[in-house]
Amino acid sequence: MxxxxxxxxxxxxxGPILGALIVGLYAVANKPLGASxxxxxxxxxxxxxxxxxxWRIWYFAGILAGAIVVSLVRGRPxxxxxxxxxxxxxxxxxxxxxxxxxxxxxxxGARLMGGCTSGHGLCGVSALSSASMVATGTFFATAxxxxxxxHVVSGGAI
Amino acid sequence: xxxxGFLFGCAFGGVITAVRMNEYNVIHNGLRLTxxxxxxxxxxxxxxxMVSLYILRRIGWVTPLGGPxxxxxxxxxxxxxxxxxxxxxxxxxxxxxxAPALAMVGSGGWLGLxxxxxxxxxxxxxxxxxxxxxxKRQRRPRSAAREGSRALPQQTIPVDL
Numbered sequence: 295m296x297x298x299x300x301x302x303x304x305x306x307x308x309g310p311i312l313g314a315l316i317v318g319l320y321a322v323a324n325k326p327l328g329a330s331x332x333x334x335x336x337x338x339x340x341x342x343x344x345x346x347x348x349w350r351i352w353y354f355a356g357i358l359a360g361a362i363v364v365s366l367v368r369g370r371p372x373x374x375x376x377x378x379x380x381x382x383x384x385x386x387x388x389x390x391x392x393x394x395x396x397x398x399x400x401x402x403g404a405r406l407m408g409g410c411t412s413g414h415g416l417c418g419v420s421a422l423s424s425a426s427m428v429a430t431g432t433f434f435a436t437a438x439x440x441x442x443x444x445h446v447v448s449g450g451a452i
Numbered sequence: 453x454x455x456x457g458f459l460f461g462c463a464f465g466g467v468i469t470a471v472r473m474n475e476y477n478v479i480h481n482g483l484r485l486t487x488x489x490x491x492x493x494x495x496x497x498x499x500x501x502m503v504s505l506y507i508l509r510r511i512g513w514v515t516p517l518g519g520p521x522x523x524x525x526x527x528x529x530x531x532x533x534x535x536x537x538x539x540x541x542x543x544x545x546x547x548x549x550x551a552p553a554l555a556m557v558g559s560g561g562w563l564g565l566x567x568x569x570x571x572x573x574x575x576x577x578x579x580x581x582x583x584x585x586x587x588k589r590q591r592r593p594r595s596a597a598r599e600g601s602r603a604l605p606q607q608t609i610p611v612d613l
Binding site: 306308309310311312315316317318319320322323325327332333337348350352353354355356358360361363364365371372374377378381389390392393395396398399402403407411412415416418419422423424425426428430431433436437438441444445 | 453454455456457458459460461462463465466467468469471472474475476477478480483484492493494495496497498499501502504505506508516517518519520521522523525526527529531532533534535536537538539540541542543544545546547549550551553554555556557558559560561562563566567568569570572573574575576577578579
């Protein structure tokens with residue numbers, strides 16, 4: 295599939311950079327580099343409730359900014375209403391509620407287990423947290439299993 | 453700390469975009485196990501971080517902003533499994549998770565906005581479930597009410613990873 299993805303940097307460069315980022319934030323500030331925490335704090339701010347860690351709101355903005363910069367640097371950013379194979383299979387009118395529903399599950403699940411792919415999957419596992427390993431194992435197994443189901447149900451479309 | 457947060461966010465969002473983890477097909481093919489690229493990225497990141505954190509802990513590293521490096525042990529609870537299942541289903545459908553969804557929006561994939569909105573809604577939903585549970589617990593013990601703690605309790609928001 296790599297041929298369909300030009301400009302995808304090799305994993306042996308980006309993986310270690312990602313690892314260095316995790317270590318970096320732990321080494322500088324003793325904090326895990328978790329994205330769902332950034333959502334939680336940003337939501338608190340929007341709802342005018344107590345913001346425990348305001349740097350996470352800046353972290354939230356940073357993810358957006360980093361994505362904008364890299365996609366501009368790479369050239370011809372894919373701007374539009376595309377959504378890969380799922381977008382090719384499901385019409386946009388149905389895709390919007392579907393994605394909102396999936397997002398709701400992601401948000402609810404992440405809040406319940408106290409982290410997401412970055413917080414539990416990358417940082418927690420790196421820090422040898424047993425709870426993170428259980429959470430990561432569970433969501434990876436569920437996602438792989440459910441993706442296989444979707445593949446069969448969609449008749450191979452996705 | 454704000455500046456550091458922003459810088460780490462930029463780098464994280466940039467890396468996600470550089471490896472195209474903000475695209476549905478990349479995550480989807482990873483979860484279908486037809487292209488193990490995302491596992492290599494995550495695996496090598498975890499490997500490097502695990503070894504480095506182990507060394508930092510062994511030498512008793514003191515962080516400039518957060519005191520001595522500590523990685524508190526966490527107890528495995530049922531919520532880690534329940535949350536993982538709910539999260540996993542959403543992840544499989546959307547082909548993205550919290551940070552990549554943001555990066556998707558940042559790189560011009562407008563449909564990512566609906567995932568981001570959904571994530572916020574899911575967080576609020578979970579918070580309201582927790583709050584309702586707390587209010588019920590507050591109402592039950594009469595003695596606590598007599599002590600004047602009927603005023604809305606200061607919400608303690610558990611700090612997420």
